[in-house]
Amino acid sequence: LNIAVLAGDGIGPEIIDQAIKVVNAVCEKKGHEAIYTEALTGAAAIDAVGDPYPESTHKVCMDADAVLFGAIGHPKFDNDPNAKVRPEQGLLRMRKQLGLYANLRPVETFPSLLHKSPLRKDLVEGANFMCIRELTGGIYFGEKGRSEDGNMAFDNCVYTREEIERILKLGFEYAMKRNKKLTVVDKANVLETSRLWRQIAQEMAPNYPEVDTQYMFVDNAAMQIIQWPKNFDVMVTENMFGDILTDEASVITGSLGLLPSASIGLHTSVFEPIHGSYPQAAGKNIANPIATVLSAALMFEYAFDLKDEAEMIRKAVTASLEQSFVTEDIDKENAKKTSEVGDWLAD
Amino acid sequence: LNIAVLAGDGIGPEIIDQAIKVVNAVCEKKGHEAIYTEALTGAAAIDAVGDPYPESTHKVCMDADAVLFGAIGHPKFDNDPNAKVRPEQGLLRMRKQLGLYANLRPVETFPSLLHKSPLRKDLVEGANFMCIRELTGGIYFGEKGRSEDGNMAFDNCVYTREEIERILKLGFEYAMKRNKKLTVVDKANVLETSRLWRQIAQEMAPNYPEVDTQYMFVDNAAMQIIQWPKNFDVMVTENMFGDILTDEASVITGSLGLLPSASIGLHTSVFEPIHGSYPQAAGKNIANPIATVLSAALMFEYAFDLKDEAEMIRKAVTASLEQSFVTEDIDKENAKKTSEVGDWLAD
Numbered sequence: 026l027n028i029a030v031l032a033g034d035g036i037g038p039e040i041i042d043q044a045i046k047v048v049n050a051v052c053e054k055k056g057h058e059a060i061y062t063e064a065l066t067g068a069a070a071i072d073a074v075g076d077p078y079p080e081s082t083h084k085v086c087m088d089a090d091a092v093l094f095g096a097i098g099h100p101k102f103d104n105d106p107n108a109k110v111r112p113e114q115g116l117l118r119m120r121k122q123l124g125l126y127a128n129l130r131p132v133e134t135f136p137s138l139l140h141k142s143p144l145r146k147d148l149v150e151g152a153n154f155m156c157i158r159e160l161t162g163g164i165y166f167g168e169k170g171r172s173e174d175g176n177m178a179f180d181n182c183v184y185t186r187e188e189i190e191r192i193l194k195l196g197f198e199y200a201m202k203r204n205k206k207l208t209v210v211d212k213a214n215v216l217e218t219s220r221l222w223r224q225i226a227q228e229m230a231p232n233y234p235e236v237d238t239q240y241m242f243v244d245n246a247a248m249q250i251i252q253w254p255k256n257f258d259v260m261v262t263e264n265m266f267g268d269i270l271t272d273e274a275s276v277i278t279g280s281l282g283l284l285p286s287a288s289i290g291l292h293t294s295v296f297e298p299i300h301g302s303y304p305q306a307a308g309k310n311i312a313n314p315i316a317t318v319l320s321a322a323l324m325f326e327y328a329f330d331l332k333d334e335a336e337m338i339r340k341a342v343t344a345s346l347e348q349s350f351v352t353e354d355i356d357k358e359n360a361k362k363t364s365e366v367g368d369w370l371a372d
Numbered sequence: 373l374n375i376a377v378l379a380g381d382g383i384g385p386e387i388i389d390q391a392i393k394v395v396n397a398v399c400e401k402k403g404h405e406a407i408y409t410e411a412l413t414g415a416a417a418i419d420a421v422g423d424p425y426p427e428s429t430h431k432v433c434m435d436a437d438a439v440l441f442g443a444i445g446h447p448k449f450d451n452d453p454n455a456k457v458r459p460e461q462g463l464l465r466m467r468k469q470l471g472l473y474a475n476l477r478p479v480e481t482f483p484s485l486l487h488k489s490p491l492r493k494d495l496v497e498g499a500n501f502m503c504i505r506e507l508t509g510g511i512y513f514g515e516k517g518r519s520e521d522g523n524m525a526f527d528n529c530v531y532t533r534e535e536i537e538r539i540l541k542l543g544f545e546y547a548m549k550r551n552k553k554l555t556v557v558d559k560a561n562v563l564e565t566s567r568l569w570r571q572i573a574q575e576m577a578p579n580y581p582e583v584d585t586q587y588m589f590v591d592n593a594a595m596q597i598i599q600w601p602k603n604f605d606v607m608v609t610e611n612m613f614g615d616i617l618t619d620e621a622s623v624i625t626g627s628l629g630l631l632p633s634a635s636i637g638l639h640t641s642v643f644e645p646i647h648g649s650y651p652q653a654a655g656k657n658i659a660n661p662i663a664t665v666l667s668a669a670l671m672f673e674y675a676f677d678l679k680d681e682a683e684m685i686r687k688a689v690t691a692s693l694e695q696s697f698v699t700e701d702i703d704k705e706n707a708k709k710t711s712e713v714g715d716w717l718a719d
């Protein structure tokens with residue numbers, strides 16, 4: 026198993042270390058060999074070589090079967106809209122260059138964490154859905170710029186049939202594997218790109234007669250996620266709407282520190298926790314490694330097609346939650362250290 | 373008081389009737405004279421004259437001191453991305469032609485309705501903030517279109533300094549009138565338009581030294597609204613983000629049927645409930661008129677600068693909630709009819 030390791034900034038390195046312990050334990054048990062190649066990204070890469078996604082890092086990713094990613098971002102780059110180089114640019118470049126067209130985020134609740142949910146327990150208990158966000162198109166990557174005097178700015182949102190078809194296909198396929206309900210989120214009452222999305226979805230839907238395909242405006246989806254999260258099975262949407270809705274969906278579970286993500290690519294795939302680089306906690310050995318460990322489980326499943334291995338990791342995580350062998354964000358009184366949780370899970 | 377009345381579709385006419393009763397009662401008490409001019413809009417206008425915002429309606433609005441608006445939308449136009457004329461087009465045209473550049477939505481909780489909130493009571497109780505959404509710019513009104521073969525679509529998001537300054541000014545001024553905290557929501561780590569927003573906000577902030585100005589990415593805002601709604605005082609953002617976030621913010625209160633909105637314009641201002649046309653309930657005399665009645669209160673306050681009159685209406689609404697003289701969405705067992713609630717409030 027040829028794995029590129031991009032630890033990134035803040036708590037990235039600490040949490041990645043725990044995921045690697047767990048991957049090693051699984052490999053030992055099941056007779057696989059994991060080969061890790063580390064590479065720079067984010068603020069760490071800017072500091073070292075002036076580029077948040079250097080060519081050397083891209084090469085490491087291209088040569089790998091999967092990329093395990095920590096987190097990027099550093100406060101020194103915030104609130105400076107005119108900074109020339111930003112960690113985020115590296116992330117966007119990585120997505121584009123690796124062709125990471127689909128970001129998958131399972132939204133799941135954990136019984137032992139339900140009291141952390143901001144929602145009423147009856148609404149969120151048992152919620153379980155998959156958000157699929159288009160990741161290499163739309164307003165993120167369209168032409169953008171300023172007028173000469175700087176007083177007008179624009180960002181163009183563009184989508185092609187090809188881009189839309191491949192992500193919707195993934196949506197329909199996931200719905201088939203799950204509870205056969207697909208919610209296509211758009212703003213077709215206002216945007217031409219959304220009308221193209223909806224048109225293509227309507228063309229494709231007859232090929233999946235078992236799937237109940239629904240169309241929902243993004244403003245309505247932002248409400249439904251809070252009001253009836255259990256009504257969703259698979260949700261698919263474009264890049265900008267996905268950025269907003271997947272983050273909204275992740276907090277309703279109360280388990281932000283536990284949620285993994287997978288970005289499926291044309292060249293390779295990237296597995297990373299959905300939380301950020303949490304700079305205030307960096308180096309303190311207090312960050313929750315579970316989202317990263319569960320990202321490694323997604324890696325076994327999606328990148329290596331090793332479902333048993335993924336299941337082993339998930340069972341270990343469930344056990345740690347049940348026995349409350351967890352970091353301070355989950356259990357303040359009996360808090361374990363990041364590295365202790367990693368050791369326990371590997372063990 | 374020269375008021376244009378655009379009742380629109382679905383429950384629009386019924387709820388507008390109740391607001392008019394209340395406005396009349398207030399006018400009688402305080403010695404004002406209200407003159408109403410009705411005009412067509414929405415699906416009703418498409419059916420009658422083939423245009424959701426006919427020139428004759430626009431003229432009525434331009435001649436009025438304020439517009440009281442019901443709701444628009446009809447199921448027969450949904451899921452038809454290629455419908456030539458849609459009710460929404462009328463709404464967007466109205467916004468543009470009347471120069472309704474700012475949509476104000478107070479987000480408020482009502483003690484008697486807290487159990488309806490999807491959020492945990494401790495998180496939402498006492499939440500009270502103002503969402504200000506830019507309403508005539510951005511991706512809603514930029515150039516949009518298709519490639520010749522129809523397989524590529526685009527929507528351009530454009531903002532000018534002028535558009536941004538006038539809405540941020542409103543944001544700062546509201547913050548001064550309230551708790552002096554302004555949250556500017558953007559996506560400055562990705563979008564050029566957002567970077568212009570943030571740059572201008574940073575230029576303006578020193579003119580309001582008492583205001584604590586914060587900058588927040590839209591994905592983070594979508595989380596914070598659910599996790600810490602009480603941390604917001606005034607939030608200001610661009611059109612598309614505002615569409616999503618204001619709807620999200622409105623459901624956390626559990627009182628969607630009670631929330632009014634004001635759209636401040638260059639030529640006149642429009643006051644309307646934030647809920648939709650609720651076609652399933654149309655004609656049944658069961659719809660909740662309170663959001664529309666409270667929109668009339670906003671009208672007294674913003675359009676006519678008559679604060680006592682606005683307060684009278686709000687007191688009546690509070691009393692109806694306390695005594696549970698309300699429609700079935702709030703109290704199933706002792707449900708009153710739409711018209712009964714209107715009579716009671718006017719009385």
Ligand SMILES: CC(C)[C@H](C(=O)O)[C@@H](O)C(=O)O
Pocket residue numbers: 113116268561562591
């Ligand atoms: C950091 C930022 C550019 C990024 C995005 O908007 O895609 C992040 O919010 C995410 O969701 O991964």
Ligand SMILES: CC(C)[C@H](C(=O)O)[C@@H](O)C(=O)O
Pocket residue numbers: 214215244460463615
């Ligand atoms: C109907 C639609 C065009 C409209 C919008 O997106 O602005 C609505 O959602 C709103 O928020 O008033």
